[in-house]
Amino acid sequence: MPRFLGESGRAWAALGVGVLAVSAHSASSLAVSVLMKSIVADFGWQRADFAWAMTGRILAITVMMPVAGKLADAVGARVVLAGGALLVGTCVALASLVTEHWQFVAVNVAMGPGQACIGSVAASALVLRLFERHRGVAIGVLNGGDNLVNSMVPFAAASLLGIGGWRFSLRGLAVAYVLLAVLIALTLRREDGRTAPAAGRPDEPMPWKDARLWAVCLTYALIYAFITSLQLHFHAFQTDGGRSMAEASRLLSIQILVGAIGAPLFGWIAERTSARTALCWNVGGLVLSALGIWTLRSPDAVVAWAVFHGIVNSGVVAVLALVLHEIFGPRRIGEIIGVAMVFCMGATLIGNQWTAFEFDRAGSYLPVWQTYTGVMVLALAPAWWLWLAGRPRGVSAGPSAP
Numbered sequence: 386m387p388r389f390l391g392e393s394g395r396a397w398a399a400l401g402v403g404v405l406a407v408s409a410h411s412a413s414s415l416a417v418s419v420l421m422k423s424i425v426a427d428f429g430w431q432r433a434d435f436a437w438a439m440t441g442r443i444l445a446i447t448v449m450m451p452v453a454g455k456l457a458d459a460v461g462a463r464v465v466l467a468g469g470a471l472l473v474g475t476c477v478a479l480a481s482l483v484t485e486h487w488q489f490v491a492v493n494v495a496m497g498p499g500q501a502c503i504g505s506v507a508a509s510a511l512v513l514r515l516f517e518r519h520r521g522v523a524i525g526v527l528n529g530g531d532n533l534v535n536s537m538v539p540f541a542a543a544s545l546l547g548i549g550g551w552r553f554s555l556r557g558l559a560v561a562y563v564l565l566a567v568l569i570a571l572t573l574r575r576e577d578g579r580t581a582p583a584a585g586r587p588d589e590p591m592p593w594k595d596a597r598l599w600a601v602c603l604t605y606a607l608i609y610a611f612i613t614s615l616q617l618h619f620h621a622f623q624t625d626g627g628r629s630m631a632e633a634s635r636l637l638s639i640q641i642l643v644g645a646i647g648a649p650l651f652g653w654i655a656e657r658t659s660a661r662t663a664l665c666w667n668v669g670g671l672v673l674s675a676l677g678i679w680t681l682r683s684p685d686a687v688v689a690w691a692v693f694h695g696i697v698n699s700g701v702v703a704v705l706a707l708v709l710h711e712i713f714g715p716r717r718i719g720e721i722i723g724v725a726m727v728f729c730m731g732a733t734l735i736g737n738q739w740t741a742f743e744f745d746r747a748g749s750y751l752p753v754w755q756t757y758t759g760v761m762v763l764a765l766a767p768a769w770w771l772w773l774a775g776r777p778r779g780v781s782a783g784p785s786a787p
Contacts, residue, residue: 392523395577396515399462400523402572403508404530406466407702409565410504411531412538413477413496414439415641416558418620419542419634420551424489427551432621434486436741438493439617440734445497447730450506452498454723457507462578466511467569469502474562481555503565506726509706510719511578521660521707525652528703529645538641539620539634580716589716591724597712597774598721600767602728604668605705607764609729610736611675611757612698618740622750639691644699651700652707660707661772667704668768670697672761679754705729708771 417424417439425435457465476496483489508527516523545554592598623633655663674694681690709721740753 392516392519395574396512396517396523398572399511399515399577400527400530402466402569403462403512403527405534405565406470406503406508406569407505407527408531408534409470409473409562410500411535412561413473413500413558414617415535415538415637416542416554418617418637419539419630420546420554421621422624423546423551428486430486431745433738433741433745436738438486438490440738441490442493442497442500443730443734443737445494446501446504447497447727447734449498449501450504450726450730451720451723453501453504454506454510454719454721454726456502457510457578457719458580458717460579461573461576462507462511463569463573463575465502465507465578466573467566469499469504469507470562470566470569472496472499473503474559474566475499477555477562478559481552481559504726505702505706506719506723507578509702509722511573513706513710513715513718514578514580519656520710521652521654521656522649523652524706525649525700525703527648528701529648529699531644533642533645535641537638539637543630543634578719580719589714591717591720592713595713597771598725600771600774601705601708601712602725604664604764604767604771605701605725606728606732607760608668608671608701608732610732611671611760612701613733614736614740614753614757615678615694617737618744618750618753625750636687636691639688640695640698643692643695647696647699648703650696652703655704655707655711659772660704660711661768663700664704664708664768665765665772667697667700668761668764671701672758672765674698675754675758675761679751679758 421432421435424430425432428434453465453469473496476492476499479492480489480496483492505528509524512523512527513520541557542554545557620633620637623636624630628636651663651667654666670693674690674697677686677690677693681687705725706718706722709725710718713721740750743753744750
């Protein structure tokens with residue numbers, strides 16, 4: 386197969402499929418965030434009732450993340466990604482048929498393993514192993530290209546909601562997942578993304594005693610508690626403040642769309658400096674973003690915030706994969722990313738549930754965003770330690786050592 390920019394055609398084809406898979410991982414949550422008020426109103430639930438279903442799904446995703454990574458290492462990405470897309474599509478279709486709260490919770494929990502399989506764990510392992518010269522930018526495209534696709538999800542969900550209600554919107558989403566499963570199965574080879582043979586030497590053990598792994602996990606737990614709570618509740622936060630559904634969807638789409646620039650930008654920074662340097666810039670940007678969400682009021686300022694947040698937010702997953710690859714190498718990268726994502730999703734579970742309960746208690750998201758500003762300041766400490774730990778001794782500045 387011909388090469389382009391020093392990379393094989395197989396690598397670029399895998400990147401395209403990976404972008405769609407990572408897009409599908411986020412699309413269901415984005416669509417549901419737009420449909421949340423309609424679903425809650427239809428059944429007479431509180432938002433905390435709705436959040437329990439999302440929490441069940443996140444818990445299932447959390448448990449399955451390391452399994453998805455280990456499967457990608459062992460059998461390749463095709464089975465993991467295609468199987469995950471098919472399972473999510475089936476569960477979304479079932480969600481459109483529910484009539485009771487327990488049914489809604491059950492289908493969301495069942496959806497979790499599929500969503501774990503089509504997330505960035507298997508897709509990142511696939512891209513990291515196939516790309517050689519432009520790995521940082523490729524991982525950035527993987528996690529930024531999905532923003533181009535997902536920027537249209539809030540509009541599509543709102544449009545389908547207006548045509549046939551929330552059940553109709555979910556059925557349209559289910560069809561898209563089934564088509565994605567077929568595309569993945571036809572595009573990828575069985576061995577794509579699988580760990581290369583160990584050439585007679587024993588496999589490297591998991592780095593459980595390495596403090597750098599736990600520093601990465603802590604940093605990302607704090608980050609994910611904030612960014613996923615914001616993603617799930619941003620649309621409701623804006624409409625609660627008086628903006629229309631269309632205006633809130635536009636702001637959500639802006640921050641998603643500009644991620645197509647932000648993730649490759651942070652991947653490029655990681656290539657030119659180090660992944661740990663990119664992480665420090667990423668966390669610093671999230672501190673400013675967390676402050677802006679509750680202090681900015683004018684329409685122009687909120688649009689500027691959406692652009693800025695979209696850029697720094699989109700680099701988060703890209704930098705995670707690159708930091709772990711930089712520190713631990715490629716041998717067990719799928720499983721290592723999966724372990725780190727357990728902490729990410731565990732923090733998401735706690736953060737999302739706390740955000741919903743705090744809103745029901747206070748009737749406002751303001752205390753939530755104020756708290757998360759402090760959380761992002763705390764995240765600077767382990768990120769900065771990772772950067773210092775990666776610098777060669779006696780060097781005061783410059784890229785960190787891999």
